[in-house]
Amino acid sequence: MYCLSWFSEGSKLIFLGLFALILAISPISILAQNPILNSTEKAPIVVDGRVLFEVGSISNFSAQQRASIINDILAEEVRSPDPVDVVIFDENQRTVIRNQATKRHLLTVTSADVIAGSNTFEQALVWKKYLERSLQQAQLQRTSEYLRQFSLLSIAAILGAILGHGGLILLRIWGERNWLRSWSHPSSPLYTWQGIVRPLWRIFIIGTPLILWLTAIGYIGYLLPQARSALYQILMFLGQPIFVLGKNSYSATQLLLLLSLTVGLWFLVKGLVRFLKSYLLERLETSQSVQDVVGILTQYILLFLGLIILLQLWGLDIGALAILASVLGVGIGFGLQNIANNFISGLIITLERPIQVGDFIKLGELVGTVKNIGARSTQIKTWDGISIIVPNSRFLESEVINWSYGDKTSAIRIPISVAYGSDLKRVKLALLQTAKEHPEILVVPRPTVLFQQFGDSALNFELRVWLKEPRNQFRIKSELNYAIDKNFRDYGIEIPFPQRDLNLRSPHLKPLIENILTSTEMIDKQPLEIPDFEEEPELESLEDLLTDRDLERLVHEMRSPQGLDIQNRRYRLHLYPNCFIGSEAVNWLVQRYKYTREEAVEVGQILMEKGIICHVLDQHPFQDSYLFYRFFQDDK
Incomplete structure (x- = not known):
């Protein structure tokens, strides 16, 4: 279940990253077709937020100026109560499009507007259809009849979203009671895949109502011409260049796009790193510190490569960043020297593992337990519950006492x-x-x-x-x-105070002291009565009590079928034949001979000192822990 939880967390991050990337990439095709954002030679003609076509520049007017004048004329046509009757005629050898009903000049088709392979009249015929249809539709959408129809469609869209949301709530309740329980059973074919299926189910339950309501709101806004126009104005505002880098200019929309892609990349990389740690590194039985350093390095490398690719796709010349990279290098060498030193020290600590999470250490005046080893600093929790953040470089520059390193005794x-x-x-x-x-x-x-x-x-x-x-x-x-x-x-043992002898030499003091001594009766002090303790012998050890015959009988019982569990054991891909576990031997001695656990450990140490048993790697004394020991006669 631990791996499944890691799998679930990694799946969430990967799907979040993919979702953010899709959301960021989805507007690319729209933005690429938006002339305001991408074209400087032509400008769009817009009616109620819909782009009809593009016009080019002429000698006296730029494309943006022409488009602004034409869009204002079309806006007046939309507000006009007169019908739309778009015609084409020649005026002074120019192709002109006019509304015959209002006698208003709409625009002039020039050679800068013509698509290759056609002339101005053919281009005017195409634009005439666009203008006529768009103006008629715009006038129709401002009538009272259309407003009644719009109200009905809006109510229908909202009711549909409410019904859909309610159906999804019922589906979630039913699914959690039936599907999720069946997936959790080991006999289910989806049991091994629930790390993916469960996050997908949650994304579906959370994301579908959101998409449903966004679709309903978008549909209502699309029906209303004022909403379409407002949305187009917002896109125009966001599409205006806000800074220039090299030969390219960049807008707020492009910055938001880059930010969204970066967020998606971050989630994706975090998910991949979690998968790497939970499935590959854990199955190789690597320590937690090695998993952390491999995960950090992999995350930084993937993020760096991903950002390079995103910046190139964004249109930024990576070569232009060489100067910036040089400046950053100088900054790291001087201003960021301590940060870089702590970061490298963190990598060394993680790889060499002089300290690990959970170790009880002393660093200078600090005494406490290591709670976390980060890339730049390490957290130590002292005995009084205070968490202290220590730079990693101090562990390599100062002497560290680690009571938990190797044998904790x-x-x-x-x-x-x-x-x-x-x-x-x-x-x-x-x-x-x-x-x-x-x-x-x-x-x-x-x-x-x-x-x-x-x-x-x-x-x-x-x-x-x-x-x-x-x-x-x-x-x-x-x-x-x-x-x-x-x-x-x-x-009756006395703990003494410091003593000093004081010698006074004075002819006046000597007669005075003699008179005091002769005139005062000296009282002998009674000696301190000390309890008459019998001479207690030295603490007798088990080694003195156990004879060779006792040890021979003990070994025979330990190796009997009712004795220790002696078998081949595997630990971290290594096979150790004919061995037993130290803590199990202690349990057996406690149950069989009624020893205390400390006495049982002493018996095991006696057997090691007598050359009867040994540690499988000859690295530890006999301990009450999960260590492998074997009898010397089984050691091949």
Whole structure:
């Protein structure tokens, strides 16, 4: 189901990208035919937002000026109550088109307007048909009869959209109750394809009502001539050039088109990267950090190539960007040096993996858990819940302590000072007892007590214990300090204060002190009563308790049919024959011999030290985790 969720997310992004590209590309053919946007030699003649034909320029007037004059005359003809009677006649060797009913001159056909292979009269005959039909239709659409017809058609379009939308709602409810449930069943032929089918279904349910209402609104607007004219004016405004780059001028419409294509490209690339990570990289069993770096590099490369192609299709000369690229290169070398350094450091961290998400690390004064490794920075969450954003370059320039790198087992060192004259055996016994009583201290490696040095005022010891989870070291260290203080009080062991001897030399003080000593009775202080503890022996280990005969019997039971599950196992495309899992061996020892889990781990470590079992790669001691071990006699 995890892959299916990735498949679903990737499908959504890919379909969104394709949808945006289709929406962006769909107006290209219309915009290409729009002379306002693409032609500078001819200009369109428009009636109620419909382009009839194009006129060229003459000696005294440009094409735009001619078109503006003709469009104003045609607008007056549309508002005129007189009928339309378009005729053609020659006037001073010029072909003229006129409305005979209003005696108004409409336009003159010149050689600049003629299509190759025809003359002005033939061109006038074609335009006469366009003008006559368009003017008659425009006058008809302004009558009261047409307005009543328009109202009825608009109501019908709205009712049709409402009915269609309601039908789609019923279809969605019925489909979710029947189709989606059947697709989720493993026996369904569409089960393996539901990552594609479900996004398609959602796009259909969401997109179809939108298209339905847009169609209804567009149809109503198309019936109304004023709406068509307003839409054409908006397109003319957006089609006006707003800046010039090189030899080409670009309008707001073209900028919106480029923006839409870029958004579609972004969604498409994101979807492809998700597919790459969820299907190819996960099946190769690569780590999450490698998936992230491959995904980031693939995304940047595809986006870069896609933008280059879009800019070329947009008509921008890529060669003209060479100067801009040079300027950006200088900017990266100076102003953006730190950003580039952090980005490259992020790639190195992801590839070499000195730190990974979830690791417990110390960087300078920062101690916390790595939450996210980005392209430029890494997020660390400290023990007090504060998220700190650290530039990636700091991990390569500074020393980093990573307690989670490789084997998570780590040691805690607790310095302790006791007074001169303390019983050293009692000190060692009290410290070892403190370590044994704490449930999170590992039995293997063993806790140790080290006599460090003879201090100025105390004997300095160090208690060294081992933990399974390094992130708990601060809490465990505090608990051990509390326990040490309690045990020292019980054993009568004194933790000394710093001591200094003060020598006073004065002839006046000596007689005074002698008088005080002779006139005052000295009271002997009673010595401190210390509980009479019996001499407790050193903590006896399992290694001392288990004899060779016990180990031989234990190995026989472990290899018996009722013992461990010894079989060939596969991990990351590698086959390891005749091995068992460390955590399963610990469970078996706990159930069979009633050991604690720590004692079971110690028994496993004893078997490794005796040369009876080993790690399949000789890389780990015996641990209560998903690691493979085998008996030496099965190691070929």
